[in-house]
Amino acid sequence: MAKILIIGAGAREHILAKTFLKSPQVDQVFVAPGNEGMIEERIKIVPINIDDLKGMVDFAKKGNIDLTFVGSEEPLVLGIVDEFKKAGLKILGPNKTAAQLEGSKSFAKSILKEAKVPTAAFSVVRSLSEARRVLVKHDFPVVFKLDGLAAGKGVSIISSCQQAEDYIVNLYKNNPNTKLLIEEFMQGPEFSLFSLVGKNNTVVHTPIAQDHKRRFDGDKGRNTGGMGAYSPVAQISSAILEKVIKSIVEPVLKVMQDKGNPFTGVLYTGLMLTKSGPKVVEFNVRFGDPEAQVILPQLKGDFYQMIIDLIDGRKPLIEWQKKEIYLAVVIAAPGYPDNVEKGFPTPLLDDLPSDLQIDYAAVKKNGHNLISSGGRVATIVDHAKKVQLAQKDVYSYLDRSNLQLAYRHDIANQLAKFERDNQ
Known part of the structure; x- marks a missing residue:
């Protein structure tokens, strides 16, 4: 009977655990770090920080884990799949480079461009002056996207020139080296x-x-x-x-x-x-x-x-x-x-x-x-x-x-x- 390790802490990881347990081949599911609402007869939570890749590898080895499934994005972008594969452990997920499809919006846009896939027109800027030069050419609303991971909250719809100015001034004052995507606003479901x-x-x-x-x-x-x-x-x-x-x-x-x-x-x-x-x-x-x-x-x-x-x-x-x-x-x-x-x-x-x-x-x-x-x-x-x-x-x-x-x-x-x- 198989032992599963799921990496993450939220409701997504809870439903993953329950779905794995429907398999007649699965005996036990561990969730790291999990949450206390998940604890039941065949689900156990493991207190390992989500960015502790070595801790995850060590647990999977010592616990004879048959399969690891990563729920959240941070460990994937950090390269957890590479570390598990180096250790000879079974895991499904993208390696560190492929995980940049989520970890870097500019990387994802470059892949879309190469694949000739339709997406919003965009510019990548790295400074206040560059952002201002790009915004002069845009109609409003526009969409601002922070380049890195943002837990689903890194997107802002900007409706006016003044709102855009306030946003970029604040952004580059506090984070001078930030990479920002400025996109056309698309409409539809x-x-x-x-x-x-x-x-x-x-x-x-x-x-x-x-x-x-x-x-x-x-x-x-x-x-x-x-x-x-x-x-x-x-x-x-x-x-x-x-x-x-x-x-x-x-x-x-x-x-x-x-x-x-x-x-x-x-x-x-x-x-x-x-x-x-x-x-x-x-x-x-x-x-x-x-x-x-x-x-x-x-x-x-x-x-x-x-x-x-x-x-x-x-x-x-x-x-x-x-x-x-x-x-x-x-x-x-x-x-x-x-x-x-x-x-x-x-x-x-x-x-x-x-x-x-x-x-x-x-x-x-x-x-x-x-x-x-x-x-x-x-x-x-x-x-x-x-x-x-x-x-x-x-x-x-x-x-x-x-x-x-x-x-x-x-x-x-x-x-x-x-x-x-x-x-």
Whole structure:
């Protein structure tokens, strides 16, 4: 029986652990560093810092771990896959160079350009004077993106010349050497495709998902790590999806291969369906959170076997459900993402109706209860034949719970409208 190590601490890692445990081949899952909401009979948390690559390698060796799966981006960008492979340990993910698809937005743009893949027009600047020269040529709004990792919060939509000036003056005053991308503003619905890529160019594409990044209802407020998601996305046709795979994902994988640096692992392609067709917004090199919470439960089959097949270069035989919509609503600290207070009571699995699931993120034990310990606290998940039914289940529970925690009330409203319009 297999032992699995998952690296990360949030709700994404919780659903990964639960998905691996559905496999009859898996006996035990360890999550490092994990959180105290994950602890159950066959899930154990391991107190190793997420950037402690040596500690992770040592634990995997001593614990006879059969497979390691990396949930969060930081260890991938630091090169954890390279370290595990040097130690002869089984792991699926991109090496340090390939992880720059997420670790450096300018690197990702260079790959897109080489692959002739549609994306927003952009400039890369490294100083206040350079930023000002570029902005003179732009209409507003524009999009600012910090080049490195930013936990899903490094993107700002700038609506005026004055707002742009304030932003860049503050940025270069505090961070003189920052690399900033200035992009044209694109319009259209966003959606995400996750492609699990193995040896010999074996690929499994998941159902697509739509994430809700803005903090408040109506897509208002600051960008966050994600306030909710749903999948599949019925508004995106199978023809559009096929176009994305053929004209975006496959060319990018080919360029990476041609450059002698083939991508393996989870390629998250963030997309926007513009009037001129789908364009790339960003790449990540791991599952999204909360998208993982609505995608992984749709797998009909053995997740562990699928990952092993990909590592070994075999095409996995898997299937995804097609009859229901999965909906996830994130519950967060009231001041998130700006002022995060801690210590709020958090729902327990036993408190939930049987049709709802909870994946924990920033929680700690407090006797028999759980309290919040960070920004995004947990994700509540439901599934139903119509998204309106799933919304009713999740929101009626949350609204009657009198939580001190915060959540958006409009997750998947676009899909609900699409369902009503196409009845």
